[in-house]
Amino acid sequence: MIYLDHAATTPLAPDVLAAMLPFMEHDHGNPSSVHRAGRVAREGVERAREQVAAALDVPPLDVLFTSGGTEADNQALKGIAWAARAAGRGAHIVTTAIEHHAVLDSVAWLRAAQGFDVTVVPVGADGVVDPQRLLDSVTDDTVLVSVMAANNEVGTIQPLDVIGPALAARGVCLHTDAVQAFGRAPLLLDEWQVGALSLSAHKFNGPKGVGVLALRRTVPATPVLHGGGQERGVRSGTLNTPGIVGCGAAAELTARGAAAEAARLRTLRDTLSDGLCAIDGVELNGSSTARLPHNVHVAVQGCDGDALMTALDTVGVCASTGSACQSGAAAPSHVLAAIGAAPDCAHVRLTCGRTTTADDVDRAVALIAEAVKRLRDAGGGYV
Amino acid sequence: MAAALLVERGDDVTGVHLKMADTPSGLPGKGCCTLDDARDARRVADLLGIPYYVWDLSEAFRSRVVDDFVREYAAGRTPNPCVRCNERVKYTALLQRARAMGFDALATGHHVRLRHRDGRWRMSRATDRSKDQTYVLYMATQAQLAHTRWPVGEHTKPALRAMAAERGLITARKPDSHDICFIPAGDLAGYLGPRLGRRPGSVIGPDGTEIARHDGAYQFTVGQRRGLGLAGNTQPLYVTAITGDDVHVGPRSALETAEILATDVRWVAGEPPQTRSLAAQVRYRGHPLAAVWAPAGHRNLRICFADERPDGVAAGQAVVLYDGDECLGGGTIADATPARTTADSSDAVYAARTVRADRR
Numbered sequence: 001m002i003y004l005d006h007a008a009t010t011p012l013a014p015d016v017l018a019a020m021l022p023f024m025e026h027d028h029g030n031p032s033s034v035h036r037a038g039r040v041a042r043e044g045v046e047r048a049r050e051q052v053a054a055a056l057d058v059p060p061l062d063v064l065f066t067s068g069g070t071e072a073d074n075q076a077l078k079g080i081a082w083a084a085r086a087a088g089r090g091a092h093i094v095t096t097a098i099e100h101h102a103v104l105d106s107v108a109w110l111r112a113a114q115g116f117d118v119t120v121v122p123v124g125a126d127g128v129v130d131p132q133r134l135l136d137s138v139t140d141d142t143v144l145v146s147v148m149a150a151n152n153e154v155g156t157i158q159p160l161d162v163i164g165p166a167l168a169a170r171g172v173c174l175h176t177d178a179v180q181a182f183g184r185a186p187l188l189l190d191e192w193q194v195g196a197l198s199l200s201a202h203k204f205n206g207p208k209g210v211g212v213l214a215l216r217r218t219v220p221a222t223p224v225l226h227g228g229g230q231e232r233g234v235r236s237g238t239l240n241t242p243g244i245v246g247c248g249a250a251a252e253l254t255a256r257g258a259a260a261e262a263a264r265l266r267t268l269r270d271t272l273s274d275g276l277c278a279i280d281g282v283e284l285n286g287s288s289t290a291r292l293p294h295n296v297h298v299a300v301q302g303c304d305g306d307a308l309m310t311a312l313d314t315v316g317v318c319a320s321t322g323s324a325c326q327s328g329a330a331a332p333s334h335v336l337a338a339i340g341a342a343p344d345c346a347h348v349r350l351t352c353g354r355t356t357t358a359d360d361v362d363r364a365v366a367l368i369a370e371a372v373k374r375l376r377d378a379g380g381g382y383v
Numbered sequence: 384m385a386a387a388l389l390v391e392r393g394d395d396v397t398g399v400h401l402k403m404a405d406t407p408s409g410l411p412g413k414g415c416c417t418l419d420d421a422r423d424a425r426r427v428a429d430l431l432g433i434p435y436y437v438w439d440l441s442e443a444f445r446s447r448v449v450d451d452f453v454r455e456y457a458a459g460r461t462p463n464p465c466v467r468c469n470e471r472v473k474y475t476a477l478l479q480r481a482r483a484m485g486f487d488a489l490a491t492g493h494h495v496r497l498r499h500r501d502g503r504w505r506m507s508r509a510t511d512r513s514k515d516q517t518y519v520l521y522m523a524t525q526a527q528l529a530h531t532r533w534p535v536g537e538h539t540k541p542a543l544r545a546m547a548a549e550r551g552l553i554t555a556r557k558p559d560s561h562d563i564c565f566i567p568a569g570d571l572a573g574y575l576g577p578r579l580g581r582r583p584g585s586v587i588g589p590d591g592t593e594i595a596r597h598d599g600a601y602q603f604t605v606g607q608r609r610g611l612g613l614a615g616n617t618q619p620l621y622v623t624a625i626t627g628d629d630v631h632v633g634p635r636s637a638l639e640t641a642e643i644l645a646t647d648v649r650w651v652a653g654e655p656p657q658t659r660s661l662a663a664q665v666r667y668r669g670h671p672l673a674a675v676w677a678p679a680g681h682r683n684l685r686i687c688f689a690d691e692r693p694d695g696v697a698a699g700q701a702v703v704l705y706d707g708d709e710c711l712g713g714g715t716i717a718d719a720t721p722a723r724t725t726a727d728s729s730d731a732v733y734a735a736r737t738v739r740a741d742r743r
Contacts, residue, residue, distance in 0.1 A: 306438040307480050310397075313434065314484070378483030383443045383476035 002360045002367070003318045004272075006203075006294060006353030007152055007180060012246070013205040013354070019249035020207065023242040031239045032230060041241045048248025052212055055182075055255035056197070058189055064213045064231040065244045069179040069200030071224075072213040073102035075235060076175045076196040077146060079221030081110055084143035084173075087220065092117040092141040096129045096158070097338040098151050100177055102198075104334070107146070117141065127156035127286035127339045131163045144173050149181035149197075153335040153349060154286030155295025157185055164192030173219055179203050183254035184262055184292045195219040199251075201243070205354055206250030210243035261354065266293040268352045268361050273298075275365030276350075279372060285341050294353060300346040300372055307381025308346040311371045317364050320349045344382075384543045385492040387550055388534040390431050397486070398428040398435035401477070403444040403468075404565050423553050430552060438480075440472055447471040449565055453578050456601040459625035460699025463667070464563055465519040474520075474527050482530060490532035494540075495520055497533050503653050504528035508708040511539040518667050521703045521713035522649040575601050584628025586611065588620075589637070603630050605719075606638055606695020621695065623721065639722040640665075640696040643686045644679060645714030652711040662705045665693045665716065671705050684714055692722055 003011075023044055029037030031045045046060070053060040066072045077093070085091045095107050097120050110116040119137045123129045129147065138145065145167055150157045160176060167174045173195035178187055183204045189197060196219060199212040215221060215234065227236030254261075273296045276282050281301035300308060309321045336347055350364070375381050389396045400421045421437055428435035448467045455462035478489045493516045494509035504525050509515040516536075523531065535543055547555035562569045579601050586595035595611075597603070603611075607622045611632060621638055624631040643665070650656075655678075662671035663686050672691050679685040686702060696702075696719035703713035 304480070306436070307484055310399075310436050310438075311484055313436075314397075374485070375483060378485075379479065381480040381483045383438075383440050383472065383480055 001316045001318060002364050004350040004352060004356065004360070004364055005318045005320050006356070007155070007349060007351035008320055009202045009208065010205045010353050011355055012202075012207060013250060013253055015253060016206055016246045016249045020242045020246040023245050027241070029241075031241055032228065041239075044241055044245045045239055048244045048246075048251075051248035051252040052199075052214075055251040056187065056189055056214055058214055058216075061232070062214050062216055064215055064235050065239060065247065066211040066213050066235055067209055067240070068211040069100075069177065069198050069203070070102040070211070071235075072198035072200070072211045073100065073146075073175075073177055074106050075213055075221065075224050076198060076215070077103060077106040077144070078110065078224055079234065080144050080173055080175065080196060080219060081114075081116060082222040083220040085116070086222065090141035090143045091115065092119070092139055093144050093146070094119045094121060094134065094137050094142055095146045096120065096134070096148070097122050098127065098129075098153075098156075098335045099146065099148055100152055100179070101334075103146050103148070103177055123156075123338055125340050126290070127151060127154045127335070128290050129158055131159045131166070134163060135166050138167065138170060138172055142170075142172050144175060146175040146177070149176045149178040149187060150185055150292050151286070151335060152180045153333060154297045154339065155180070155292040155351075156286045157181070157290045157292065159290075160192045160194070161188070164194060168193035180292060180295075182251075183258050184265070184294055189214070196221075201247035201250055204250050204254040207243050207246040210240060210247040212247065212251075262293045265352050265356075268356055268358065269293055269296055271358070272296045272350055272352070272361045272365060275361075276368060279369050281345075282372070283342075285336065285347060286339060294351050294356075296350045298348055298350075299342045300348060301342070302376045302380045303346040303372060304375075304381040304383070305346040308348065308371065308375060311375055311381075312348070312368065315367045315371055317367050317371075319368075320351075321347055384538075384547050384552070384554065385490050385532075385535050386427065386431055386433065387546070387552065389490055389532065390433060392534075396431070396433045396490075398424065398431075398433050399477075399481075400424045400435070400437045401444075401472075402437050402439045402441055403472075404441055404449075420557075423557065427552050427554055430550070438477075440477070443472055443476055444468065444565075452563075453575065455699050456575055457579055457582075459600050459627060461604050461697035462699045463519065463701055464565075465667075466522065466701050469520055470522045474523050474531070478527055478530060488530045488532050490534060492535050493520065493533050495533045495536040497528060497531060497536070506651050506710045508705075508710070509536040514540050517705075517710035518664060518701060518703050518713075521651050521701065521710055523651050524649070525651075525653045528651070572602050575599075582628055584630065587629050587631045589633045594632075597630055600625050600628050600630050605697040625698075635694075637721055638694040639692045640694070640719045641688060641692055641722040642720040643696060643702050643716055644718040644720075645684045645686060645702045646682065646717040648682050648684050648712060648714035650712035652709070656704075656706060656711050658706070660689070661711065662707075663688070664703045664705065665696050666700055669693070674704070676704065682714075683717075 027040045029041035031042040049060045049063045052063045093107055093116055107118050111118040121129055121134045121137055147158050147163055164174050175196040176194055177198045179200045182199050195216050197214040201210040202208040221234055223234050225236045230236055276298050283299050285297040285299055305321045312319050386396050386398055425435050448464050451467055452462050452464045481489045494511055494514040495517050496507040498505050506517055508517055544555050566574045582599040584597055584600055585593040586597055588594035603622045605622050608619055618634050620632040621635055622630055623633040623637045659675050663674035664671045672693055673689040675687050675689055677685045698716050700716050701713050702716050704711045
């Protein structure tokens with residue numbers, strides 16, 4: 001099996017598991033408790049907070065732990081929008097057409113059920129939003145702009161370096177979903193003046209079920225979850241100590257040598273991308289330059305998506321198509337629609353990671369080329 | 384159970400769930416095709432240790448089955464969507480894809496028996512006669528049958544449930560699939576209403592005059608008695624025919640059908656049978672009745688009932704021909720000729736009705 005789906009999730013790093021184990025085996029205390037057991041757990045959590053803060057170059061108190069990227073996005077969007085409107089600062093939100101559904105659906109709900117005004121800015125055929133077009137849609141009523149650091153499907157990097165400072169100059173808060181970008185592309189929170197940022201631990205070799213909302217203390221946010229008042233009162237709920245400890249360890253591991261790992265991934269990606277694009281009727285989706293170093297996303301003409309995905313799984317290549325929906329069928333991707341990707345063909349995403357080797361990539365190219373040829377020879381598997 | 388039987392026989396099996404529509408979770412159980420059913424199927428695959436995929440055929444299903452279904456009702460016919468789905472989705476497109484991907488055969492859970500004997504594939508009634516599904520598969524070709532497996536057709540439903548329970552398969556307790564899978568709660572009028580709108584027309588009585596008005600001929604089915612809004616008549620009236628927006632009603636005796644014109648005939652047996660005397664079945668849960676068939680132009684057949692005559696034959700349904708337990712073929716009912724009119728001028732009536740069928 002060749003695992004090329006690191007954008008879906010990554011394997012837990014052995015060092016991360018080692019850091020988590022004590023908190024599952026014996027250090028079971030509640031980090032909010034004042035006694036010795038609680039202190040041991042709290043020490044683990046606060047150390048993790050410092051590790052994440054160091055990786056993002058923000059103060060530890062800006063780091064809030066959540067149950068994942070989805071919760072971080074929901075808390076950021078709803079919390080910041082509610083607080084801003086309650087303070088009478090406005091009720092307009094701007095985002096892009098290629099955001100993750102955790103952002104898009106939160107914004108859609110804020111519009112439909114909460115009466116906010118929403119502008120969804122389209123992106124170019126290269127999968128990158130035009131910063132001027134986005135900034136032009138900001139009005140005096142705008143309280144929040146959410147633009148992902150990099151797209152989860154086609155891996156395109158968004159121009160936060162231009163958008164961030166321009167928004168800050170107008171006093172508008174920027175939230176960014178950096179779930180895919182963290183560890184793979186630079187995140188300059190200070191320089192870009194990011195107000196809030198979302199991470200998910202399992203996307204960088206940490207455990208599933210833990211996320212981070214880096215929320216500047218200057219950005220007011222109403223809580224989504226009410227309860228014990230943990231995490232600055234923004235995110236109530238007993239802290240997931242082993243998960244948070246794992247998230248911290250994974251953040252440190254990822255930040256350490258991130259540049260070297262990105263360079264290694266880039267080489268693997270280019271081999272994969274060049275190898276696949278050498279096949280007749282295979283083309284890269286999205287920008288080839290403004291792109292995460294681990295992401296290849298290709299349109300394969302003459303093949304049905306479901307059929308090719310099944311064929312690839314059969315030969316042992318773990319890839320992904322569209323985005324996974326509840327029933328497991330490939331849902332029509334809003335990202336591919338937004339970039340005007342070719343219809344009636346298979347779209348395949350291949351994403352490398354820490355465990356990917358040059359040999360993996362070479363074998364994957366050969367297996368995919370063979371599977372595509374076989375399927376095309378038999379009519380493409382269309383229904 | 385189809386998958387379990389094949390796995391236990393030693394076949395290399397891959398599970399596929401067909402996503403036919405965006406049916407929300409929690410909908411009244413249809414036994415297949417919903418999100419909940421997809422999960423049940425996935426758990427069965429997990430238990431059997433076989434790969435499992437969901438293939439999204441909703442676009443093909445919508446354009447080839449559902450749209451056709453609505454169009455047929457709009458034209459005054461009573462379509463059979465299961466026949467269309469098998470013909471245009473499962474045994475063509477899906478089988479083609481499976482073959483393209485290197486699979487030898489497509490297995491489904493249909494209650495049908497399949498044997499290769501005397502140089503051809505023979506499709507026969509299921510062991511569990513009450514579950515038999517040959518009626519909706521008469522259009523399969525010999526080439527398709529060569530790559531088809533119907534393992535559950537060899538067993539009775541109670542035996543299959545017992546086998547599933549023994550293996551701890553969740554499907555042991557599932558309700559039987561029934562009704563039309565894309566129509567919530569079996570509410571046909573509620574489904575067609577918003578799609579076809581108000582299409583007022585006449586209810587024509589036995590003497591040929593209008594005796595009532597209606598909101599849409601698609602709300603009626605040939606053979607229907609209740610819900611006609613004709614209370615107070617001395618004899619019960621039934622829908623005997625639907626032509627355009629006209630709904631014809633008459634006494635029960637007018638439902639009796641002497642002869643059927645079938646179009647788009649397919650011989651699952653591979654070729655027309657030697658004998659002209661067979662049994663014909665005109666509805667899914669109907670009984671086969673002795674009949675004689677004769678060719679009536681390209682891919683058309685005339686089927687005359689020799690003895691007992693069927694009641695309330697609806698255009699759009701399938702007529703399927705059997706020789707004993709073997710299903711030989713069938714076609715779509717284009718027209719049904721009432722028994723009474725055949726006595727005097729059967730050829731003239733037949734010709735007139737053929738013209739009308741062609742015009743459609």
